Amino acid sequence: MSTLSAMKTRIAEELRRDDLAEDIANAISSAIEAYQNERFAKDFGSAPAADGETGNAWMTTAERLIRSRAKLEVFIHVVDDPEQHQSTLKNLGTEIDDALRVLRQSTAQGTSATSGTLGAMKLRIKNEIGRGDIDDDIANAINDAIEAYEDKRFYFNETRSFTFTTVQDQDRYAASDSGWENLANVLKIDFVIVLIGGQPYDCIPKPPHWFEHNLITSTNWPNYYGWYDESLILYPTPAGAYQVRIGCVEKAAAPASDAEANNPWMTKAERLIRNRAKAELYAHVDDISDDKKAAKFMGLAETALDQLEERTARQTKTGPYRVRAWC
Structure with a gap:
């Protein structure tokens, strides 16, 4: 098990200098300080309190990174003429970059999650991009990906399960309104049915201005509907309590937790959201910013979107003709 004492000894041997004990100690301290605010998947804690302390993460998990950075510090700040060691400095820079990459990649592995959940998607993205230290960015990217598509029609966000009861003399x-909270999730109304004496009757859609020209004080069971000002409009004004069924495209909610099961964004649209999230990461996170990769994963997301839309359209097919999905 590596200790601060072991690291000091190894650095002195690799530098072939036995006269830099204090400088090496300072360089190790500087190296740890340089990465204490780095976003790793785990908190490495404080620097070792003593040369013989065991189990310190900076001397074990991050040993290669700290040792390479400490040697770089010595060459830059202690060696008389660092200009003569440009090749060594370049090699140390490459070693540091590789140590950081391996460290970030290793911390992304070794975790399990239930398939088809937000936790599983986060883990897969970590492993696919080789970064276990940007959890918040990954979570934000997944949310952004869902928001990018939540107002589109897919086969999994069509529903006829929205049922409400009218209030006498209330037309909007x-x-x-109590009992009508689910209207907030309606993206596109496909049909409205009113039950009269147990029998279903179609409500006919009308544009908003039509209702402005048909204001009457009489009431009846409604047979027209419209949508305006974030409100459903019924005409004639309901004369009593009628059950209304709305067939519509509804907003599918993002998962409420990492373990939530059967969320359609994590199952039916998993490939779309995962690839769009990676595109968001490569486009907006400075640590991994890469326009080429952002474009690549956006293209993969577009392919997944095309396939979802094709399946949605195919499921509306009747007979030899295809009925275009409502927009």
Whole structure:
């Protein structure tokens, strides 16, 4: 098990200098300070309190990184003429970069999560990009990816399960009305049905201005509907409590937790969201910014989107013709 004493000895041997004990100690301290604010998957804690302390993460997990950085510090700040050691400095820079890459990649591995969950997607993205130290960025990128597609029609976000009951003499209904909260999730209304005496009757859609020209004080069971000002409009004004069923495209919520099961974004649209999230990461996170990779994964997301939209359209097919999905 590596200790601070062992690292000091190894650095002195690699530098072939036995007269730099204090400088090497200072260089190790500087190296640890340089990475204490680095976003690793685990907190490496404080520097060793003593030469013989065991189990310190900077001397074990991050040993190669700290040792290489400490040697670089010695060459830059202690050696009389560092200009004569440009090749060595370049090699140490490469060693540091590689140590950082391996360290970040290794911390992304070794975790398990239930398939088809947000936790599983986060883990897979970590492993695919080789970074276990940007958890918050990965979570944000997944949320951004879901938001990018949450207002589109897919086969999994169509529903006929929204049922409501009208209120006598009330012709407009919003998500703020008790019992109608689910209206906040409606993206596109496909049909409205009113049950009268147990029998279903179609409500006919009308544009918003039509209702402005048909304001009457009489009431009945509604047979027209419209949408305006974030409200469902019914006409005639309901004369009582009627059950209304709305067929619509609804907003599919993002997972509420890493372990939530059966969320469609993590199952049916997993490839779309995972690739779009990686595109977001490579486009916006400075640590891994790469326009070429961002474009690559955006292209993969577009392919996944095309396939989802094709399946959605195919499921509306009747007979030899294809009915275009509502937009």
